[in-house]
Amino acid sequence: MAKKIIELQNLVKTYKVGDTEVQALRGVSYSVEEGDFVAIMGPSGSGKSTLMNIIGCLDKPTSGKYTLEGEDVSTFDKNKLARIRNQKIGFVFQTFNLLSRTSAIENVELPLLYSNVHTKQMHERALAALESVGLKNRAHHKTNQLSGGEQQRIAIARALLNNPSLILADEPTGNLDTKTSSEIMDIFTKLNVEKGITMVMVTHEPDIAAYARKRIYVRDGRIIRED
Amino acid sequence: MNILRTSRIALRALARNKMRSFLTALGIIIGVGAVIAMVSLGEGAKKGVEERFNAMGTNLLFVSPGSRNSHGVHSGGGGWQSLKPEDAAAIETQCDAVKFTSSSTNTRAQVVYGNKNWNTSVQGTGARYPEIRNWEIETGTFFDEAQVKAGAKVCVLGSEVKKSLFEDEDAIGKVLRVKQIPFRVLGVLKSKGESGGWFNRDDMIAVPYTTVMKRLQGVEYISSIDIQAISMAQTVEAKRQIEELLRIRHKIAPGAEDDFQVRNMSEIAEGAAQSTQILGILLGSIASISLLVGGIGIMNIMLVSVTERIREIGIRMAVGAREKDILLQFLTEAVVLSVLGGALGVAFGIGSSKLMKFIPIFAQWKTIVSPGAIVLAFVFSASVGIFFGFYPARKASKLDPIEALRYE
Numbered sequence: 001m002a003k004k005i006i007e008l009q010n011l012v013k014t015y016k017v018g019d020t021e022v023q024a025l026r027g028v029s030y031s032v033e034e035g036d037f038v039a040i041m042g043p044s045g046s047g048k049s050t051l052m053n054i055i056g057c058l059d060k061p062t063s064g065k066y067t068l069e070g071e072d073v074s075t076f077d078k079n080k081l082a083r084i085r086n087q088k089i090g091f092v093f094q095t096f097n098l099l100s101r102t103s104a105i106e107n108v109e110l111p112l113l114y115s116n117v118h119t120k121q122m123h124e125r126a127l128a129a130l131e132s133v134g135l136k137n138r139a140h141h142k143t144n145q146l147s148g149g150e151q152q153r154i155a156i157a158r159a160l161l162n163n164p165s166l167i168l169a170d171e172p173t174g175n176l177d178t179k180t181s182s183e184i185m186d187i188f189t190k191l192n193v194e195k196g197i198t199m200v201m202v203t204h205e206p207d208i209a210a211y212a213r214k215r216i217y218v219r220d221g222r223i224i225r226e227d
Numbered sequence: 228m229n230i231l232r233t234s235r236i237a238l239r240a241l242a243r244n245k246m247r248s249f250l251t252a253l254g255i256i257i258g259v260g261a262v263i264a265m266v267s268l269g270e271g272a273k274k275g276v277e278e279r280f281n282a283m284g285t286n287l288l289f290v291s292p293g294s295r296n297s298h299g300v301h302s303g304g305g306g307w308q309s310l311k312p313e314d315a316a317a318i319e320t321q322c323d324a325v326k327f328t329s330s331s332t333n334t335r336a337q338v339v340y341g342n343k344n345w346n347t348s349v350q351g352t353g354a355r356y357p358e359i360r361n362w363e364i365e366t367g368t369f370f371d372e373a374q375v376k377a378g379a380k381v382c383v384l385g386s387e388v389k390k391s392l393f394e395d396e397d398a399i400g401k402v403l404r405v406k407q408i409p410f411r412v413l414g415v416l417k418s419k420g421e422s423g424g425w426f427n428r429d430d431m432i433a434v435p436y437t438t439v440m441k442r443l444q445g446v447e448y449i450s451s452i453d454i455q456a457i458s459m460a461q462t463v464e465a466k467r468q469i470e471e472l473l474r475i476r477h478k479i480a481p482g483a484e485d486d487f488q489v490r491n492m493s494e495i496a497e498g499a500a501q502s503t504q505i506l507g508i509l510l511g512s513i514a515s516i517s518l519l520v521g522g523i524g525i526m527n528i529m530l531v532s533v534t535e536r537i538r539e540i541g542i543r544m545a546v547g548a549r550e551k552d553i554l555l556q557f558l559t560e561a562v563v564l565s566v567l568g569g570a571l572g573v574a575f576g577i578g579s580s581k582l583m584k585f586i587p588i589f590a591q592w593k594t595i596v597s598p599g600a601i602v603l604a605f606v607f608s609a610s611v612g613i614f615f616g617f618y619p620a621r622k623a624s625k626l627d628p629i630e631a632l633r634y635e
Contacts, residue, residue, distance in 0.1 A: 078550060082547050083549075097542045097545070097632065102243070110543065113236065
């Protein structure tokens, strides 16, 4: 039985919008095994983004427990969560979220700025990450000189930088054409199979979700189906 | 995150938008530049005044009419007419701590030679004026006691007047007109040059005071008496003797207010030094206001910058930046901006102080750049950066990463 990297126990998330209370998550329980590839699907407003944010330690649940690699992170303060995001989790976003007018390698290095790594090492590791996504030769090009697919690959390289155990992707192919999308998904698959990195991905496209090993369906703040 | 790395990140971020960074720093550049330039002016003025007084010698005393309380400003009832030439003569003969005296009375007049004329200060003086005032003759001679006694129509020119009326021509023996009265030129005084005053000391002519009193002004009183004590050590004694003598001569009852004032050089020098100091502080303070405005400018632009970079802040937080990392980054950007602005401002300030020589109105004003002002300017601009940069930096650090990432 593989180790559980993510354990969610009865996660509830409510927040206030003006005078009304919105219940984004109404008790979600799920576990993800190490090395697994899970896709989270659901309509807008289903709570899948909220779930993703909690798993990614960008947000804390109102109640419930979240254990990441054996640590209960649901009680961590902002600084500790930031540390987790730096060391254990890599993010890939739909809109790439790279720094504009900045070179590829500077973008990839970004996480290392916030950890205690020497400047020289930073550079080496960034180059290695770029190589693993096949973009070493574009290291010094600026973001506006790169195509969408290339930008997403740089985002992936950035996510890989601190050797995370978990990569979270939020609609990673949302802004890409079909051909580039499948290139990106191939990279994810490679990372998952060859390097054993756990992948959790949010998507609304069934053919992208097909790349995952498991799929969970979220509606109205609850998981309604798994396959 | 160490300081060096933070500074480099800050510099890189500022370099991404060079024009905006420059415009933001402009407020500080001008502010610091203005402060440095103004302080240099103030220092120059102070030094100039000091030098003038030193050049005049240290065993000088001045007697002027009017009581101490009115500080030489006209008090009521003819207080300003209380000094007579006889007083000066009495002081010279009866006070043994006094070496010479020279009566003074001044007026302004149009001086004409040929087709040239010049409005200048006419200083009525005694024959001892050059010695008392430490002012040598360049060419010719000064008038003597006999000419003073006779009220002769002779004059000695300051170098500026000589230049304006005679240019390169020899002035000795020529006749010019002062208020239509012909005066013969006896000599020309050496140029004293400028030293931070508000007027040109060489722009004057010296005429026997008797002549000024009788022919130019038609009065019986003099406006002041210059006195040289026999030595610097004796100035205090001299002052005492003069005061005693004048009280008797002017029939001032014991306990009543004097109708004159005796001041020695150092008192006057101190007074002048104080007022130039106040002037310097005033100039500096006004210039500092522009520094303050520069700081507000930085704060505004940093706020705009934070708003524009909300997405970027979100990204940084997502990859692990903590609140204090973001705070430090933006604060450093503000400080780097203001310190660089300060450096440029110092250069600008020093440059404009030196360039003042070329602007006609300011050409006479000396400037001295003080290292103290430069250090202060740097410290001040760094503080402005920290103070005005703090609020925007804090705002940035308090952003919610999820909201920030969603920001369009």
